[in-house]
Amino acid sequence: MPRARSSSPSPGRLRARGTGAVLASILACLGLIAGAGGALAAAEPLPSFGALSAQLGQGLVPAALADLTAHDDDPLYRIRATYAPETHALDGHLRAEYRNRSADTLTDLGLYTFANSSAFHGASLTLSHVAINGQVVTPRPLDQGADQLLDLPRPCAPGQLLVLTAAFHLVLSTSAGDNGLDEQSQDQACLYAWYPVIAGRAAGAWLLHPINDLTDPCALDMAHLLVELTVPAGMAVASGGTITSDRPSTGSGRIVTIVAPFTRDLAVVIGAQLHALTTTVGATTVSSWSVPAQSTAAQQSLAIAAKALTLFSAFGPYPYTHLTVVQTPMSQDAEGMESSSLILISSLIPKELGVDQGQVDASAQKTVDFVYNMVVSHEVAHQWFYNLVGSDPYVTPWLDESLADWSDNYYLESHAGSFPADAGWKESAMDIAKSGCLNHSAAGTVDSYQGKGQDYESVIYSRGGLMYQALRQRLGPQRFLDFLRSWVSAKRYLIADQATWRAAIIQALGPADGEAFARTWLEGTGLTLPDISSAALSAPALQPATP
Numbered sequence: 001m002p003r004a005r006s007s008s009p010s011p012g013r014l015r016a017r018g019t020g021a022v023l024a025s026i027l028a029c030l031g032l033i034a035g036a037g038g039a040l041a042a043a044e045p046l047p048s049f050g051a052l053s054a055q056l057g058q059g060l061v062p063a064a065l066a067d068l069t070a071h072d073d074d075p076l077y078r079i080r081a082t083y084a085p086e087t088h089a090l091d092g093h094l095r096a097e098y099r100n101r102s103a104d105t106l107t108d109l110g111l112y113t114f115a116n117s118s119a120f121h122g123a124s125l126t127l128s129h130v131a132i133n134g135q136v137v138t139p140r141p142l143d144q145g146a147d148q149l150l151d152l153p154r155p156c157a158p159g160q161l162l163v164l165t166a167a168f169h170l171v172l173s174t175s176a177g178d179n180g181l182d183e184q185s186q187d188q189a190c191l192y193a194w195y196p197v198i199a200g201r202a203a204g205a206w207l208l209h210p211i212n213d214l215t216d217p218c219a220l221d222m223a224h225l226l227v228e229l230t231v232p233a234g235m236a237v238a239s240g241g242t243i244t245s246d247r248p249s250t251g252s253g254r255i256v257t258i259v260a261p262f263t264r265d266l267a268v269v270i271g272a273q274l275h276a277l278t279t280t281v282g283a284t285t286v287s288s289w290s291v292p293a294q295s296t297a298a299q300q301s302l303a304i305a306a307k308a309l310t311l312f313s314a315f316g317p318y319p320y321t322h323l324t325v326v327q328t329p330m331s332q333d334a335e336g337m338e339s340s341s342l343i344l345i346s347s348l349i350p351k352e353l354g355v356d357q358g359q360v361d362a363s364a365q366k367t368v369d370f371v372y373n374m375v376v377s378h379e380v381a382h383q384w385f386y387n388l389v390g391s392d393p394y395v396t397p398w399l400d401e402s403l404a405d406w407s408d409n410y411y412l413e414s415h416a417g418s419f420p421a422d423a424g425w426k427e428s429a430m431d432i433a434k435s436g437c438l439n440h441s442a443a444g445t446v447d448s449y450q451g452k453g454q455d456y457e458s459v460i461y462s463r464g465g466l467m468y469q470a471l472r473q474r475l476g477p478q479r480f481l482d483f484l485r486s487w488v489s490a491k492r493y494l495i496a497d498q499a500t501w502r503a504a505i506i507q508a509l510g511p512a513d514g515e516a517f518a519r520t521w522l523e524g525t526g527l528t529l530p531d532i533s534s535a536a537l538s539a540p541a542l543q544p545a546t547p
């Protein structure tokens, strides 16, 4: 989730999109489809998953390869696309193999085409030649075209396979994108929600919710992707997943092959001036991309991302060979954004903090350091809470954001540097005290916060993060770490919901205390400011902090 920033002498923050109150008071605180790259037809013989798994396995560390075998029925996308910067557009073909893993016989298929939402400010994603199992179908657009419903030519029983094929045309916004997503600006294109995605499904229905610019688009299933992306010569490509080959195309460009196993959304940033700094954490290469003028920020982001990856791996193993960080222009309401194995960090952070490159005094540097530590660690934490453990950001926006918020404060506590170790916790407590939302329930959908970005910040992020700090204090370091590990392990590669969370809390605290904890911290019933103050304290480390 993107975070927006505030700026003041004491650490503070805004975290949601659309608040507008940046730099404020707290932190200063089928059929055959012809076209570029060739057709992807339903009639093509399907390679076995085993044949493809060797390719997909190039994106996973050795310890995670067995996970691929256990998830061979996850959706499989093959995409060929060509990016044309002169028209800020991308043309592509998609072939998605989707097995009906529900207990329902499907009569339709939900599809996300998020870029059509007005939240993306002029971007669009249009489909043509849409077919299911080779039979042409006509999509029915929903929610401004941000979702589509496809009627199946024949019902699809549990366990059966559907093959969706389509051509798509993405036009990037040249003004704002969605906080910079699906936007081409400053000679850089940020592809995010750039291809059609089959919707998540729960309780017998497709999760086709309205797009709300306070939160991420929607609940995305894990999928495996094989992508061939053609870009002009001289353009660098920073991508989620792993780039396995980069070769000249028949024209003047290059074809970049990307394998992306276990991916909820594949983000790609393309730019002529981008270059990368790299380091390694275990078997994972961490890279941080920027234009030359941003190389100081890229260096800082790289160091933080590597330390955060190390710290958070205590929650469960990070499975990918790569973690990619990209400094990219985002709106003033967003500091960062997560996607599977790639995080975006706003290249405008120093500017929005009022800091000119090269003229940073000690006080301003402290603020910049705090924001980078908070934002980069927050987005890395989403690799566990959002990515490995998915959730529905419309129905339960708190489910991943509260844990990502707790994690960034825990990172600040563990790697405090030039600011107090409890700075993050204290800032959250201040935010809650100022908001007047102490007793608001966090359990509503994101629509209940429409036009109330500050309330959303306070309840979903600040109070959500302190909820876990209260749980940490109650359970002690070892039992709390066990709680986090079992949460990640039980829902790894899946989508968690509120009922699952409640059951986990009850298991950790017992029935009576667990229910009381959920009522107090999730629903806000009886929560007091002294409760907040008590929670906003550092606690014994879950493991020795990495130097």
Ligand SMILES: [Zn+2]
Pocket (backbone or CB within 6 Å): 001, 002, 378, 382, 401, 404
């Ligand atoms: Zn977030």
